[in-house]
Amino acid sequence: MKFREYxxxxxxxxxxxxxxxxxxxxxxxxALIDNAMVGHVGTTELAAASFANSVFMIGMVFxxxxxxxxxxxxxxxxxxxxxxxxxxWLKNGIFTHLIAAMGLTxxxxxxxxxxxxxxxxxEVLALAKPYFILLCFSYLPFILFFxxxxxxxxxxxxxxxxxxxxxxxxxxxxxNYVLIFGKFGFPELGLIGAGIGTLxxxxxxxxxxxxxxxxxxxxxxYFKMANREIISxxxxxxxxxxxxxIGFQLIVEVTAxxxxxxxxxxxxxxxxxAHQVALGLASFTYMISLGVSQANTIRVSHQIGxxxxxxxxxxxxxxxxxxxxxxxxxxxxxxxxxxxxxxxxTTDVDVVRISAGLLIIAAVFQIFDGLxxxxxxxxxxxxxxxxxxxxxFIAYLLIGIPTSYGFAFLLNIGPQGIWFGYLVGLGTAxxxxxxxxxxxxxxxxxx
Numbered sequence: 001m002k003f004r005e006y007x008x009x010x011x012x013x014x015x016x017x018x019x020x021x022x023x024x025x026x027x028x029x030x031a032l033i034d035n036a037m038v039g040h041v042g043t044t045e046l047a048a049a050s051f052a053n054s055v056f057m058i059g060m061v062f063x064x065x066x067x068x069x070x071x072x073x074x075x076x077x078x079x080x081x082x083x084x085x086x087x088x089w090l091k092n093g094i095f096t097h098l099i100a101a102m103g104l105t106x107x108x109x110x111x112x113x114x115x116x117x118x119x120x121x122x123e124v125l126a127l128a129k130p131y132f133i134l135l136c137f138s139y140l141p142f143i144l145f146f147x148x149x150x151x152x153x154x155x156x157x158x159x160x161x162x163x164x165x166x167x168x169x170x171x172x173x174x175x176n177y178v179l180i181f182g183k184f185g186f187p188e189l190g191l192i193g194a195g196i197g198t199l200x201x202x203x204x205x206x207x208x209x210x211x212x213x214x215x216x217x218x219x220x221x222y223f224k225m226a227n228r229e230i231i232s233x234x235x236x237x238x239x240x241x242x243x244x245x246i247g248f249q250l251i252v253e254v255t256a257x258x259x260x261x262x263x264x265x266x267x268x269x270x271x272x273x274a275h276q277v278a279l280g281l282a283s284f285t286y287m288i289s290l291g292v293s294q295a296n297t298i299r300v301s302h303q304i305g306x307x308x309x310x311x312x313x314x315x316x317x318x319x320x321x322x323x324x325x326x327x328x329x330x331x332x333x334x335x336x337x338x339x340x341x342x343x344x345x346t347t348d349v350d351v352v353r354i355s356a357g358l359l360i361i362a363a364v365f366q367i368f369d370g371l372x373x374x375x376x377x378x379x380x381x382x383x384x385x386x387x388x389x390x391x392x393f394i395a396y397l398l399i400g401i402p403t404s405y406g407f408a409f410l411l412n413i414g415p416q417g418i419w420f421g422y423l424v425g426l427g428t429a430x431x432x433x434x435x436x437x438x439x440x441x442x443x444x445x446x447x
Contacts, residue, residue, distance in 0.1 A: 009318035013295055017322075019162035020153065021291030026165030028280075028287040033173055034194040035280050037180050039273070039345040045191045046346065047269045048127035050276030051120055054261035056135045059108045061250035063139065066100050067093070067146040069243025071294075072301040072383050074154025079305025083225070086155065091226040092235040094147050096243075101143035108136045120265050124272070127191050134195030138202040145205040152219075153298055160219075164208045172201035245385040249376075249392045256396035256425055260404055260418045267408070271415045274354035277345045278419075282362045282369075285330040289323045289370045293377035300381025309444045316378040316437070320371070327370035334363035357416050365423040371430035375437050382440055391432045400425020 039046040070093040077085035112132055116125060149161040175197035182188025189196070213219045257279070264275040296319035303312035334341070342355035379388050404421025407413045413420070 006314065006318045006321065009315050010322060013292065013299060013315060013319050013322060016156070016158060016298060017292045017295030017319075019158035020294050021288050023149075023158070023162040023165040024287035024291040024294075025284070026162070026169045028283050029169050033169070033176060034198065035276055036345050037176050038191055038194050039277070040347070041180065041190050043269055043273045043346065043348050043351060044123050045127055046276055046351075047265070047272040048124045048131060048191055049194065050261055050272050050279075051118075051124055051265060052115075052128040052132040052135065053276075054258040055111065055115065055118070056108065056132060057254045058251055058258050059104055059111065060135075060139065060142070061254045062247040063097070063101055063104050063143040064146055065247025065250040066240075066243035067097050067143065067150045068246045068380065069239050069241075069385070070097075070147070070150045071154045071297055072242065072304075072381055073239065074151055075298050075301030075381070076305040076383075078155045079302035087222055087226040088229050088232070088235060089154075089239070090151050090222060091229045092232055093151060093239055094144075095231055096236050096239050097143055097147040098140075101140045104143075105136060105139045108139060109133075112136065118262055118265075120262075121269060124265070124269060131191050131195040134192070134199050138199045141206050142202045145202070145209060148206065148209040148213075151222075153294065154301070155222075156298065156302075157219075158295065158298075160209065160212055164205055164212070167208060168201040168205045171204050172197045175200050242380075242383055242385050245389040246380065249385070249389040252389070252392040252396050253429075256400050257422070259401055260422065263404065263408060263418055264415060267415060270348070270350050271354055273346065273348070274342075274351045274358060274415060275418075277342050277351060277355040278358035278362055280345065281334070281341055281359065282366075285327065285366060286369055286373065289327060289373050292319055292323050292326070293374045295319070296374060297377045297381040300378055301383075304382060312381075313441060316374075316381075319377070320374045323370040323374040324367065327366040331363040331366040334359045334366070338363075354415050358419050361416060361419040361423055365419075365426045368423070368427040368430040372426055372433055375430065375433035378437055379433065379440070384436070384440055387436055388433060391436065392429055395429035395432060396425045399428050 034049060035046065038049050070089055074086055074089045074093075077089060112129070115129060115132065120128065145161075145164070152158070152160050176194055178184055178186050179189045179193030179196050180191075181193075213223060261272065261275055261279075265272045296316060299315040299319070300312050303309070303315060338356040338359040339352070341359065342352040346352065376388055379385070400421045402421070403424045404418040407417030407420045408415070409417070411417060
């Protein structure tokens with residue numbers, strides 16, 4: 001197709017993606033704000049936050065992955081104008097996600113007992129443990145929010161989650177400011193204050209969803225209709241068949257970054273703090289690409305429901321163009337601002353120096369990160385989730401992590417060696433996801 005033929009698709013994709021992008025920015029801003037505020041308390045506190053968040057994220061993204069499985073199912077039913085199936089997925093999805101979240105919360109409390117065996121310094125561990133407990137308590141409300149979010153995005157409403165996320169961000173900032181630094185007569189709690197801020201904001205998020213739903217007759221009708229449906233073992237299995245592979249795929253990716261954080265801790269507090277700074281910046285750009293990609297999943301699933309495979313392909317390619325263009329700009333920003341951006345999070349000169357070196361590598365892997373996330377979103381819209389799970393396992397754990405260890409410790413390159421492994425893993429994943437997409441197109445006879 002010629003460029004001008006993609007323009008309507010760019011517009012539609014961006015219109016759908018913009019609220020999701022703002023919502024994703026809001027999600028990552030919670031972590032960035034925590035890092036920025038905690039980083040100005042001390043390097044040890046920043047390292048502890050990095051360690052605790054890296055470990056907790058492994059469990060959290062699995063729950064998020066379970067909720068992501070609802071979007072293509074809801075989207076396909078909605079695109080096919082099948083209201084009954086749409087609300088059936090709502091009823092069974094929320095039930096499945098709540099039960100899973102309760103079990104996963106208990107599992108994360110079990111992981112807490114393993115924190116002392118992960119090779120961190122006593123100072124980092126002492127601060128990380130109570131912060132990790134607060135993150136565990138935030139798990140269930142966070143997953144409930146995502147269950148609501150994925151349903152409404154499946155039916156094409158992306159604005160509610162955006163409004164809630166941005167509002168919760170304000171709550172997080174206020175609570176952080178008061179409790180981290182001890183303002184207005186409250187005690188100065190440091191990292192614990194940041195954990196309380198995160199917990200409070202995540203409790204507020206599903207409550208706000210309930211309030212907004214109750215005030216909109218059109219949204220409330222979905223839930224009234226869903227209440228009349230039954231819990232179906234068959235539907236739960238279908239949800240899990242899509243959600244579990246997505247969850248494991250996300251676990252594999254986050255585990256790779258989590259293992260990288262643990263290895264960075266072996267190099268000392270300063271490299272671990274620098275890792276948190278650089279990763280926070282890279283996560284910000286990733287979240288914007290993820291927002292466009294999640295809109296892409298919705299567009300692809302709607303076109304699948306309509307059986308318009310040509311429009312599905314065009315929408316996916318248009319999203320790929322948008323993501324790669326943005327990530328190219330982000331790469332240039334990282335290179336140009338490598339010595340300035342870290343000062344947003346810390347005044348420690350050594351942390352800034354190491355962060356600058358990591359941002360050079362992050363600039364290179366922006367393109368591959370964008371390619372893998374947009375290709376993966378297309379495959380999810382097609383409900384193709386099992387093969388991508390295995391691709392992710394090979395790319396991140398069998399290729400990326402050994403590369404990180406080899407460059408960092410065997411070749412003595414240090415912190416940048418760990419991030420070079422990230423580059424190799426993301427590059428492998430992006431290319432393999434692309435070939436999987438092309439294979440699916442051939443099956444649908446779309447050239």
